[in-house]
Amino acid sequence: MFKQEKEIPVFVFMGFLESGKTRFASQTLIEREFTQGEPTLLIATEEGIEEYDEAELKKRNINLVYLEEEDVNTEKLLDLQDEYNPKQVVIEYNGMWQLQKLFDIRVPKGWTIIQVITLVDASTFTVYNNNMKSLMAEHIQNADMVIFNRCTDDTDINTLRMAVKTLNRRSQIVYEHVSGKAQIDNGEIEIPYDLDADVVEIEDDDFGIFYIDASDNVVKYIDKVVKFKGQVYKAPQYKGKAFVPGRFAMTCCAEDITFLGFKCVSMETPNLNDKEWVTVTAKIKCEYYPEFEGDGPVLYAQKIEKAKKPDEEVVYF
Secondary structure, rough: OOOOOOOOOEEEEOOOOOOOHHHHHHHHHHOOOOOOOOEEEEOOOOOOOOOOOHHHHOOOOHHHEEEHHOOOOHHHHHHHHHHHHOOOOEEEEOOOOOOHHHHHHHOOOEEEEEEEEEEOOOHHHHHHHHHOOOHHHHHOOOEEEEEEEOOOOOOOOHHHHHHHHOOOOEEEEEEEEEOOOEEEOOOOOOOOOOOOOOOOOOOOOHHHHHHHHHOOHHHOOOOOEEEEEEEEEEEEOOOEEEEEEEEEEEEOOOEEEEEEEEEEOOHHHHHHHOOOOEEEEEEEEEEEEEHHHEEEEEEEEEEEEEOOOOOOOEEOO
């Protein structure tokens, strides 16, 4: 009979320097009694302004180890496992390192990454996102939870929400105000169109918002009639009975352009050409289909009209 290895949960806290990782880890491990006294290995990969209180960590059976990038390898992790025999591992990961490196390492038996939490300073998010977009995208794409800290009354929550949802629809989002109050994201995007109109007209610049909100909150769109401009994609799996009107969108960088759109059932599909621009008027239903791995918006066309391409063909988030 084979002996099953006991799982050793690994929690990864990541983010750029001064994003609040150390403070969050300290609060979690010390103030919230996260470890409940069980032997815990805390691996830190950078030293910021804020430091760990090693004496308090020791009281809670938490061993702190600092590693340089070259030390984050299988041999070193095996040594740490043998030395400390932890029941759980917390890694404060350097935001300038590729997270994939950590995923690719052969870790000690039983080590299982069960949660990745990304910490983001809301006050500097735009700067980092504009100048290190691919790294920021990796932080968000791999996160089970994104925590925006240092939020103020003037913080544009809608922009932060869109930045996360375009890259990672499954991630939970938390906004932490400078006062210390935390708010879990309710998933509601501030939409710029009138959802109560007889025909909900989606302007070209608002297609991205429409796509994200309808994907995440399909129930409120059921039986709504929408009108928008999109490019035709004739998906072979629909066998001429439906097509996908949508837009190409840049979610991360120029190399990461993807086509966004919803299945649209229409008798006009055989008469349409791939990549041509059309204006679609359609009623939205909620149905299961593989693209969403569950229920999602499906359009039922009422009118398909030829259209000129928009001034900006690519949607930017």
